[in-house]
Amino acid sequence: MRNIFKIEEVKAHCDVPCGIYDPSTAQIAALSVIRMVDLMEGLDKSDSLGYVNTITRHVKVKEEEAEKVKHEIRIIWGDFIKPPQIEQFPEIHTIVHNIMMLGSHVRQHVSREKSVELLQEVNKFAQIFWQIKGVETKTVKAPYAPNEEVVIPVL
Amino acid sequence: MRNIFKIEEVKAHCDVPCGIYDPSTAQIAALSVIRMVDLMEGLDKSDSLGYVNTITRHVKVKEEEAEKVKHEIRIIWGDFIKPPQIEQFPEIHTIVHNIMMLGSHVRQHVSREKSVELLQEVNKFAQIFWQIKGVETKTVKAPYAPNEEVVIPVL
Amino acid sequence: MRNIFKIEEVKAHCDVPCGIYDPSTAQIAALSVIRMVDLMEGLDKSDSLGYVNTITRHVKVKEEEAEKVKHEIRIIWGDFIKPPQIEQFPEIHTIVHNIMMLGSHVRQHVSREKSVELLQEVNKFAQIFWQIKGVETKTVKAPYAPNEEVVIPVL
Amino acid sequence: MRNIFKIEEVKAHCDVPCGIYDPSTAQIAALSVIRMVDLMEGLDKSDSLGYVNTITRHVKVKEEEAEKVKHEIRIIWGDFIKPPQIEQFPEIHTIVHNIMMLGSHVRQHVSREKSVELLQEVNKFAQIFWQIKGVETKTVKAPYAPNEEVVIPVL
Amino acid sequence: MRNIFKIEEVKAHCDVPCGIYDPSTAQIAALSVIRMVDLMEGLDKSDSLGYVNTITRHVKVKEEEAEKVKHEIRIIWGDFIKPPQIEQFPEIHTIVHNIMMLGSHVRQHVSREKSVELLQEVNKFAQIFWQIKGVETKTVKAPYAPNEEVVIPVL
Amino acid sequence: MRNIFKIEEVKAHCDVPCGIYDPSTAQIAALSVIRMVDLMEGLDKSDSLGYVNTITRHVKVKEEEAEKVKHEIRIIWGDFIKPPQIEQFPEIHTIVHNIMMLGSHVRQHVSREKSVELLQEVNKFAQIFWQIKGVETKTVKAPYAPNEEVVIPVL
Numbered sequence: 045m046r047n048i049f050k051i052e053e054v055k056a057h058c059d060v061p062c063g064i065y066d067p068s069t070a071q072i073a074a075l076s077v078i079r080m081v082d083l084m085e086g087l088d089k090s091d092s093l094g095y096v097n098t099i100t101r102h103v104k105v106k107e108e109e110a111e112k113v114k115h116e117i118r119i120i121w122g123d124f125i126k127p128p129q130i131e132q133f134p135e136i137h138t139i140v141h142n143i144m145m146l147g148s149h150v151r152q153h154v155s156r157e158k159s160v161e162l163l164q165e166v167n168k169f170a171q172i173f174w175q176i177k178g179v180e181t182k183t184v185k186a187p188y189a190p191n192e193e194v195v196i197p198v199l
Numbered sequence: 200m201r202n203i204f205k206i207e208e209v210k211a212h213c214d215v216p217c218g219i220y221d222p223s224t225a226q227i228a229a230l231s232v233i234r235m236v237d238l239m240e241g242l243d244k245s246d247s248l249g250y251v252n253t254i255t256r257h258v259k260v261k262e263e264e265a266e267k268v269k270h271e272i273r274i275i276w277g278d279f280i281k282p283p284q285i286e287q288f289p290e291i292h293t294i295v296h297n298i299m300m301l302g303s304h305v306r307q308h309v310s311r312e313k314s315v316e317l318l319q320e321v322n323k324f325a326q327i328f329w330q331i332k333g334v335e336t337k338t339v340k341a342p343y344a345p346n347e348e349v350v351i352p353v354l
Numbered sequence: 355m356r357n358i359f360k361i362e363e364v365k366a367h368c369d370v371p372c373g374i375y376d377p378s379t380a381q382i383a384a385l386s387v388i389r390m391v392d393l394m395e396g397l398d399k400s401d402s403l404g405y406v407n408t409i410t411r412h413v414k415v416k417e418e419e420a421e422k423v424k425h426e427i428r429i430i431w432g433d434f435i436k437p438p439q440i441e442q443f444p445e446i447h448t449i450v451h452n453i454m455m456l457g458s459h460v461r462q463h464v465s466r467e468k469s470v471e472l473l474q475e476v477n478k479f480a481q482i483f484w485q486i487k488g489v490e491t492k493t494v495k496a497p498y499a500p501n502e503e504v505v506i507p508v509l
Numbered sequence: 510m511r512n513i514f515k516i517e518e519v520k521a522h523c524d525v526p527c528g529i530y531d532p533s534t535a536q537i538a539a540l541s542v543i544r545m546v547d548l549m550e551g552l553d554k555s556d557s558l559g560y561v562n563t564i565t566r567h568v569k570v571k572e573e574e575a576e577k578v579k580h581e582i583r584i585i586w587g588d589f590i591k592p593p594q595i596e597q598f599p600e601i602h603t604i605v606h607n608i609m610m611l612g613s614h615v616r617q618h619v620s621r622e623k624s625v626e627l628l629q630e631v632n633k634f635a636q637i638f639w640q641i642k643g644v645e646t647k648t649v650k651a652p653y654a655p656n657e658e659v660v661i662p663v664l
Numbered sequence: 665m666r667n668i669f670k671i672e673e674v675k676a677h678c679d680v681p682c683g684i685y686d687p688s689t690a691q692i693a694a695l696s697v698i699r700m701v702d703l704m705e706g707l708d709k710s711d712s713l714g715y716v717n718t719i720t721r722h723v724k725v726k727e728e729e730a731e732k733v734k735h736e737i738r739i740i741w742g743d744f745i746k747p748p749q750i751e752q753f754p755e756i757h758t759i760v761h762n763i764m765m766l767g768s769h770v771r772q773h774v775s776r777e778k779s780v781e782l783l784q785e786v787n788k789f790a791q792i793f794w795q796i797k798g799v800e801t802k803t804v805k806a807p808y809a810p811n812e813e814v815v816i817p818v819l
Numbered sequence: 820m821r822n823i824f825k826i827e828e829v830k831a832h833c834d835v836p837c838g839i840y841d842p843s844t845a846q847i848a849a850l851s852v853i854r855m856v857d858l859m860e861g862l863d864k865s866d867s868l869g870y871v872n873t874i875t876r877h878v879k880v881k882e883e884e885a886e887k888v889k890h891e892i893r894i895i896w897g898d899f900i901k902p903p904q905i906e907q908f909p910e911i912h913t914i915v916h917n918i919m920m921l922g923s924h925v926r927q928h929v930s931r932e933k934s935v936e937l938l939q940e941v942n943k944f945a946q947i948f949w950q951i952k953g954v955e956t957k958t959v960k961a962p963y964a965p966n967e968e969v970v971i972p973v974l
Contacts, residue, residue, distance in 0.1 A: 064227060064230055064231050064234055064341075064343050064344070065343070066227050066343070068223055068227070069224060069227065072219060072221050072223070072224065075219055076218075076219050079218075079219055084713055084717075085713065089711055091399055091401075091711075093394055093395065093409075093464040094463060094464060096409055096413070097394075097413050097416075097462075097463065097464050098462070099713075099716055099720075100409075100410055100413040100414070100720055101413065101417065101461070101462070103716070103717050103720040103721065104414070104417070104720070104724070106717075107721065107724070114893070114897065118889070118893050118919065121916070121919065122889065122916065122919025122920060122922065122923060123919075123920075123923050125916075126920070130916075137912035137913075137916065138912075141896070141897065141900075141905075141912065144893065144896065144897025144898075145897060145898075145901070147897065148897060148898050151721070152717075152718070152721070153714060153717065154713040154714060154717050177342065177343075179342050184354040185354070186219075187332065187334050187352055187354060188219050188220070188221070188332075189219070196354065197342055199339040199340070199342060199351065239558055239562075240558065244556050246556075246864055246866075248859055248860065248874075248929040249928060249929060251874055251878070252859075252878050252881075252927075252928065252929050253927070254558075254561055254565075255565055255874075255875055255878040255879070256878065256882065256926070256927070258561070258562050258565040258566065259565070259569070259879070259882070261562075262566065262569070269428070269432065273424070273428050273454065276451070276454065277424065277451065277454025277455060277457065277458060278454075278455075278458050280451075281455070285451075292447035292448075292451065293447075296431070296432065296435075296440075296447065299428065299431065299432025299433075300432060300433075300436070302432065303432060303433050306566070307562075307563070307566070308559060308562065309558040309559060309562050373541075373544075374537060374540055374541050374544055374651075374653050374654070375653070376537050376653070378533055378537070379534060379537065382529060382531050382533070382534065385529055386528075386529050389528075389529055401709055401711075403704055403705065403719075403774040404773060404774060406719055406723070407704075407723050407726075407772075407773065407774050408772070410719075410720055410723040410724070411723065411727065411771070411772070414724070414727070487652065487653075489652050494664040495664070496529075497642065497644050497662055497664060498529050498530070498531070498642075499529070506664065507652055509649040509650070509652060509661065549868055549872075550868065554866050556866075564868075564871055564875075565875055568871070568872050568875040568876065569875070569879070571872075572876065572879070579738070579742065583734070583738050583764065586761070586764065587734065587761065587764025587765060587767065587768060588764075588765075588768050590761075591765070595761075602757035602758075602761065603757075606741070606742065606745075606750075606757065609738065609741065609742025609743075610742060610743075610746070612742065613742060613743050616876070617872075617873070617876070618869060618872065619868040619869060619872050684847060684850055684851050684854055684961075684963050684964070685963070686847050686963070688843055688847070689844060689847065692839060692841050692843070692844065695839055696839050699839055797962065797963075799962050804974040805974070806839075807952065807954050807972055807974060808839050808840070808841070808952075809839070816974065817962055819959040819960070819962060819971065
C-alpha cells in the first residue's frame with residue numbers, strides 16, 4: 045500500500061482541526077456498558093410493565109454506550125493516529141479492531157466478562173494515546189460504579 | 200411549589216439508572232468551544248473555497264460542542280441533583296441557567312471571553328458535583344489546546 | 355452569583371435568533387407520554403412476538419417524547435427566560451427542574467399519575483410563557499386521546 | 510394498483526399507535542423557515558466572523574425546519590391518511606408532494622415567496638386534517654414573528 | 665391545484681443539488697426488515713437476558729430500517745419526481761403512499777408477508793426510477809440473506 | 820496481542836445479526852463527496868445570500884457523506900471482518916485506516932483528487948468484501964454524475 049499521506053507525516057497530528065482528542069469519553073462509555081450489564085443482571089425477572097420498561101431501556105443504553113466507544117475510538121484512530129504513530133505502535137490497528145469486535149459483542153450479548161475486556165482494550169488505547177502526547181498516566185479506580193480501573197493522565 | 204419528589208428524597212440520587220454522571224464530557228465540550236473560537240479568529244479571511252469550507256465547519260463544531268455542554272449539564276442537573284442537594288447548594292439553579300444562556304451566547308457569537316465564562320460556570324458546576332460525591336477536586340491546565348483550567352477529581 | 359448578562363437585560367428576550375418559541379411542542383410530547391402509558395397498560399401481557407414488538411416500541415416512543423419535553427422546555431428556559439423574567443416569576447427554576455425530574459421519572463417507570471403531573475408542570479410553564487408574551491390563555495381538552503387539559507393561547 | 514390495505518379500511522386511522530397527530534409542529538416549522546429568510550435578508554452583508562457565524566447558523570436552522578416540515582407531514586400522510594380519506598380528499602397526494610417540492614426549494618434558495626407558499630400548503634393540509642377529525646378550524650395570525658396566518662382547530 | 669413548479673418543469677430533475685439518487689439504499693433497508701423478521705421468528709422464546717437483549721435489538725433495527733425505507737423514498741419522490749414524471753407515471757403517488765403505509769405496518773407488526781410486499785413496492789419504485797433515468801433494469805436475487813429479488817440497473 | 824475471539828473464528832462472520840453488509844452505501848457516499856466538490860468548484864463566487872446558502876449546504880452534505888463513508892466501512896470492518904479474513908487480507912487494516920484519514924481529509928478540504936482517492940480505497944475494500952463472500956465483481960461507471968468507476972458484484 046503506497047503511503048497516501050506523505051505530506052502530513054511531517055507535521056503529524058496537527059491538521060486543522062487538531063481538535064481536542066480525549067479518550068476519557070470512550071472510557072466513560074465503556075464503564076457505562078459494564079454498569080448496564082450489572083444492572084440488567086441484578087433485576088428480578090418478571091413480566092410486569094415496570095420490568096419490561098426497565099430492561100428495554102437498559103438494552104438501549106448499553107447499545108448507545110457501546111456504539112459511543114466505537115465511534116470515539118474510530119475518530120481518534122482516524123484523525124490523530126497517522127503513519128508515524130503506527131510505526132511506533134504497530135499494535136494499534138489490532139487494538140482498535142478488537143474494540144470494534146468487542147463493542148459489537150457486548151451489544152449482541154449481556155456479558156460482564158466481555159464488557160470488562162472492552163474497557164481494558166480502551167485503556168490500552170488510552171495508554172498509547174497519552175504516551176504519544178508525552179503525558180504520563182496512572183491507573184485508578186473510577187469514582188462511580190462499576191468502579192473498574194481506568195488509565196488517566198497525570199495532570 | 201409543593202415538593203413532588205418527597206419519596207425520592209430519602210434515597211436521593213440513587214434512582215435506576217443511578218447512572219454514571221461525569222461533568223468531564225461537558226468540560227471537554229466547553230474547551231472545544233474555546234478552541235473553535237481561537238481557530239476561527241486565527242484564520243486569514245478570504246473567499247476561497249478552502250476558507251469557506253473551514254469556517255463553515257468550525258461554526259458547526261462550535262454549535263455542536265456548545266449544545267453538548269448544555270445537554271450534558273441538563274442531564275446531571277435533572278437526574279442527579281435532587282431537592283436535598285438544591286437545599287445544600289441553592290445557587291445551582293442559577294449556575295445551570297447561566298450555562299444555558301452562555302451556551303446560547305457562544306453559539307450566536309464568536310466570543311472568546313464568553314466561551315471562557317462558559318467553561319468557568321461548568322467548572323463551578325463540576326466543583327459542586329464532586330463535592331456532593333465526596334470526592335476532592337483540584338484545578339489543572341487541560342493537556343491540550345486551549346489549555347484552560349479545568350476542575351477535576353483527585354483520583 | 356454576579357449577573358453575567360447585564361447588557362442583555364435591557365433588550366431582554368430579543369437576541370438573534372429571537373426564534374419562534376412555542377410550548378405546544380412540549381405539551382404535545384407530554385400528552386404522548388400519557389398516551390403511551392395508557393396503551394401499555396391496555397395491552398394483554400403475552401410472550402408473542404407481536405406483544406414484544408409493540409411493548410418495545412411503546413417504551414421507545416415514551417422515551418423519545420419524554421426527552422422531547424425536557425429538550426424543548428430547556429430551550430425556551432435557556433434562550434427566552436432571562437434575568438428580568440426570573441425576577442418576575444421566581445418559581446420558574448423550580449418548575450423547570452420539576453419537569454426535568456418528572457421527565458426522567460416517566461422514562462424510568464410506567465406511571466400515569468406522574469405523566470399527568472409532567473403535563474401539569476409543562477402547562478404551568480406554558481401559562482407563564484404566554485403571560486410574558488402578553489397573550490391570554492385558556493384551558494381546553496386536547497382534541498385527541500388522552501384528551502387531557504392543556505393551556506393554550508387565545509388567538 | 511391493487512388495494513393493499515383492505516382490512517385496515519374498516520377501522521381507518523386507528524392502528525396502534527393511533528398516535529397523536531398534530532399538524533401544528535409542521536406549521537411552526539414552516540413559520541420558522543419564513544423567519545429565517547427574514548433574518549437572513551435583514552443582515553448587513555460583511556465578511557466579519559460574526560456575520561459568517563450568523564448566516565451559517567441561519568442556513569442550518571432553515572435546513573432543519575424545512576426538513577421538519579417534510580418529515581412531520583410525511584408521518585401524518587403515511588400513518589393517518591388511509592384509502593378512505595384519499596377517496597374523500599383526492600387532492601391530498603398533490604398537496605403533500607407540493608410540500609415536499611417546496612420544502613426542498615426553500616432549502617435550496619432564500620425565498621420568502623416560496624416559504625410562504627410552503628406554509629400555505631401546510632395550512633391546506635391542516636385544514637383537511639382537522640376536517641377528517643371533525644374539528645372546526647379558524648385562520649389566525651401566529652402570535653410571534655413572522656406573524657403569518659395559520660389554520661388552527663377551534664378548541 | 666395550480667402548478668406551483670412551472671419553471672422547473674423545463675429542466676425537470678436537474679435542480680442543485682441534482683444529487684445522487686439511488687433507490688438501492690431503500691432496497692437494502694427493505695431487505696433488512698425481512699431479515700429481522702426472519703431472525704425474530706427463528707428465536708427460541710425465553711425470558712433469559714440474552715433473549716430479551718436480542719429481541720429488543722431486532723425490534724430496534726427493524727424500526728430503523730423501515731424508517732430508512734420511508735425516508736429514502738420520500739427524498740427521491742420529493743426531489744427527483746417532478747410534475748412531468750408524475751404525468752408519465754401517474755401511479756407513482758400511490759406507490760409511494762403504499763410504501764409509507766407498509767413501512768408503518770412492518771414497524772407495528774412482525775410480518776414477513778407485509779415486509780416482502782414493502783420490498784415489492786420499493787422495487788416498483790426502483791423500476792420507474794431507472795426507466796426515467798433511461799437505464800435498463802433486471803431482477804436478481806440479493807447476494808445475502810434473505811435473498812429476495814431486487815430490481816437493479818444493468819450497468 | 821492475544822486472540823480474543825477464538826470461539827468466533829470457527830463460525831467466522833456469522834454472529835447474530837449476521838446482518839446485511841453491502842459496501843454500496845459507502846460507495847454512493849464517496850461518489851456524493853466527489854459530486855459536492857464538483858458543484859462547489861463550479862459555483863461563481865459571490866457574496867449573495869443565494870451563494871452563501873448553497874455553499875453552506877454543499878459543505879454540510881460533503882461532511883455528512885464523508886462521515887457516512889467512514890461509518891459504513893467501520894461497521895463492515897468491525898462486524899464482518901474477523902481474524903481469519905485479516906489473515907487472508909492483511910492489508911485490510913491499512914485500507915480501512917486510509918479511508919478514515921481520507922474521509923477526514925475531504926471534510927477538511929475541497930479536493931477532487933483526494934475525494935477520488937477516497938472512492939478508490941472504498942472500491943478496494945468492496946473488492947475484498949465481495950471476494951470474501953465468493954461473489955465476482957466488475958468495474959463500471961456509476962449511472963449518475965460524477966460517473967466515476969465503482970466496483971460492483973456480478974449478480
